[in-house]
Amino acid sequence: MNSAVLKKTMYWFVVPALLMYLVFWIYPILKLFQYSISDYNGYVQQFNYIGFDNFKQVFKDGIVGTSLSNTLIYTVIFVVFSNAIALGLAFVLNMKIRATGLYRTAAYIPTLFSAIVVGFIWSYVYMPESGLIASVMNWLGMNGSDLNLLGSYGSALYAISAVEVWKHIGTSTVIYLAGLQTVPQDLIEAGKIDGASSWKITRFIRIPLLATSITINVTLSVINGLKAFDYPFIMTNGGPGRATSTLLVDIFRMAFKEQQFGLASALAVISFAVIILITTLFVTRLNKREVSA
Amino acid sequence: MQLRHWRNGLTNGLMTVYALVTLYPLFWLFISSVKSNEEFYSRPFRFPTTWHWDSFSRAWKISDMGTGMFNSVIVTAVSLVLTLVVGALAAYVLSRFQFRLKWLVMGVFLLGMLIPIHSTLVPLFIVMNKIHLLNTYGALIFPYAAFELPIAIFILQAYMNTFPKEIEEAAFIDGMGYWGIFAKMMLPLSAPALSTVGILAVLRFWNDFSFALVFISKPALKTLPLSLSMFATGYMTDYQLTMAALAIAVIPTIVVYLIFQKSIMQGMVAGAVKG
Numbered sequence: 108m109n110s111a112v113l114k115k116t117m118y119w120f121v122v123p124a125l126l127m128y129l130v131f132w133i134y135p136i137l138k139l140f141q142y143s144i145s146d147y148n149g150y151v152q153q154f155n156y157i158g159f160d161n162f163k164q165v166f167k168d169g170i171v172g173t174s175l176s177n178t179l180i181y182t183v184i185f186v187v188f189s190n191a192i193a194l195g196l197a198f199v200l201n202m203k204i205r206a207t208g209l210y211r212t213a214a215y216i217p218t219l220f221s222a223i224v225v226g227f228i229w230s231y232v233y234m235p236e237s238g239l240i241a242s243v244m245n246w247l248g249m250n251g252s253d254l255n256l257l258g259s260y261g262s263a264l265y266a267i268s269a270v271e272v273w274k275h276i277g278t279s280t281v282i283y284l285a286g287l288q289t290v291p292q293d294l295i296e297a298g299k300i301d302g303a304s305s306w307k308i309t310r311f312i313r314i315p316l317l318a319t320s321i322t323i324n325v326t327l328s329v330i331n332g333l334k335a336f337d338y339p340f341i342m343t344n345g346g347p348g349r350a351t352s353t354l355l356v357d358i359f360r361m362a363f364k365e366q367q368f369g370l371a372s373a374l375a376v377i378s379f380a381v382i383i384l385i386t387t388l389f390v391t392r393l394n395k396r397e398v399s400a
Numbered sequence: 401m402q403l404r405h406w407r408n409g410l411t412n413g414l415m416t417v418y419a420l421v422t423l424y425p426l427f428w429l430f431i432s433s434v435k436s437n438e439e440f441y442s443r444p445f446r447f448p449t450t451w452h453w454d455s456f457s458r459a460w461k462i463s464d465m466g467t468g469m470f471n472s473v474i475v476t477a478v479s480l481v482l483t484l485v486v487g488a489l490a491a492y493v494l495s496r497f498q499f500r501l502k503w504l505v506m507g508v509f510l511l512g513m514l515i516p517i518h519s520t521l522v523p524l525f526i527v528m529n530k531i532h533l534l535n536t537y538g539a540l541i542f543p544y545a546a547f548e549l550p551i552a553i554f555i556l557q558a559y560m561n562t563f564p565k566e567i568e569e570a571a572f573i574d575g576m577g578y579w580g581i582f583a584k585m586m587l588p589l590s591a592p593a594l595s596t597v598g599i600l601a602v603l604r605f606w607n608d609f610s611f612a613l614v615f616i617s618k619p620a621l622k623t624l625p626l627s628l629s630m631f632a633t634g635y636m637t638d639y640q641l642t643m644a645a646l647a648i649a650v651i652p653t654i655v656v657y658l659i660f661q662k663s664i665m666q667g668m669v670a671g672a673v674k675g
Binding site (some may be wrong): 147334 | 418422425426489490493496517519522546547549610632643658661
């Protein structure tokens with residue numbers, strides 16, 4: 108029932124939000140589809156519609172193949188490691204051990220920094236010869252100067268996804284921790300009385316009841332991984348070669364360095380479709396597995 | 401008992417390693433920022449023999465971080481106010497009225513939470529270019545606020561749903577107008593939800609790199625992440641200077657976090673759960 112005193116003229120209160128949202132959010136999305144079938148270069152206002160040529164070209168040049176597989180590898184590493192570590196960390200922080208506050212702060216501080224700061228710091232950590240890792244190896248008597256994690260084809264993608272993991276563990280941990288604290292104590296007591304081991308309590312009581320937190324965290328990290336841009340752009344600029352070119356790095360390069368807005372839009376449409384598809388798949392699949400206390 | 405003891409020891413050991421992996425790079429950053437470049441190579445784990453505090457002022461000047469800080473503060477503050485006011489207005493109506501197109505309005509905002517924002521970079525750039533918003537504060541403020549609106553509206557609406565409608569009726573009888581009810585009652589009552597939204601928003605606005613990179617190219621308008629990015633071209637090998645610049649960027653964040661620790665944590669959880 109509507110309130111007795113509030114007037115319908117108050118509907119106008121929604122208008123600013125809706126307007127801003129439509130102009131800066133929905134309208135650009137619609138334009139994206141239009142530009143994707145054109146040869147627009149972003150500056151000359153005249154352009155032609157060229158059908159699906161852009162799509163054909165990004166497929167033919169193998170751009171979609173590499174950047175999509177890079178993005179997916181990056182996402183899988185990020186999702187698996189950040190969630191596994193965060194879950195473990197949340198269990199530990201939920202126990203009564205010393206210095207929980209310190210550990211929580213340690214987990215949390217990286218999430219507050221901007222990508223550029225984190226990217227720079229890790230570039231120095233990975234730096235050959237005198238970077239932090241190389242220095243530690245030298246100190247241990249190994250040959251750290253041969254280590255070039257960001258510079259070699261095989262390791263660059265893994266090295267930058269590790270940075271994403273490092274940065275995001277805190278966020279996931281806090282969500283898991285909040286989930287763990289809502290697990291009713293009497294269920295755990297009941298499990299103990301029935302003689303369940305602490306592993307069984309974790310496996311059959313805590314984890315199922317954490318399903319909501321798992322859904323949230325996995326979904327958020329999938330979305331985060333698929334839009335990977337900051338670290339590949341800042342730390343490796345997509346290289347060496349195309350070893351760390353993710354979808355967004357390629358879109359950025361095509362649009363703002365090569366002035367091929369049409370081509371970039373086509374790739375953006377593809378990545379848009381991929382992200383929506385994977386996200387909905389995850390949300391619906393994971394939602395089915397949720398149970399409630 | 402023995403087993404338990406052993407397991408606690410292992411847990412503590414693992415946690416110490418974890419804390420070290422997280423915090424040591426930061427510590428290393430700070431000591432390297434006051435070390436000469438020679439000592440950066442020769443004594444990577446020790447404190448410097450002479451402390452070069454001047455690297456901070458040099459870094460500040462070279463990258464024009466004063467301008468960056470100023471712009472970041474302006475953009476973050478204005479976007480924040482815009483997000484909160486516009487979001488609260490919409491959330492208020494959505495929590496108080498049932499109307500025919502409500503599902504559509506809600507649906508449009510919900511959709512926004514699923515669409516990856518970065519795929520809008522290209523078309524948004526073109527739109528901004530057309531309406532002459534590129535290289536103005538508006539180029540960042542409007543998209544930031546627009547992208548933060550869905551989550552703001554959902555959190556605020558859920559919170560406002562819990563207020564009984566009698567409070568408005570009482571205020572109305574006491575002679576308050578609609579704007580009065582909104583500004584003097586709804587906003588103060590929603591303070592906890594507003595602070596949750598605010599924390600999430602500030603973190604995102606302050607740290608954003610990709611939007612600033614695309615929409616701002618004028619040096620005078622560069623935000624802090626952009627003024628830091630100049631170290632990537634040309635200064636990267638001056639470790640002392642770059643590390644000092646990073647330290648300057650990192651310290652305020654850590655201080656603010658330590659002050660607002662509790663509400664930041666709560667804000668993060670609430671935001672993620674609702675999102």
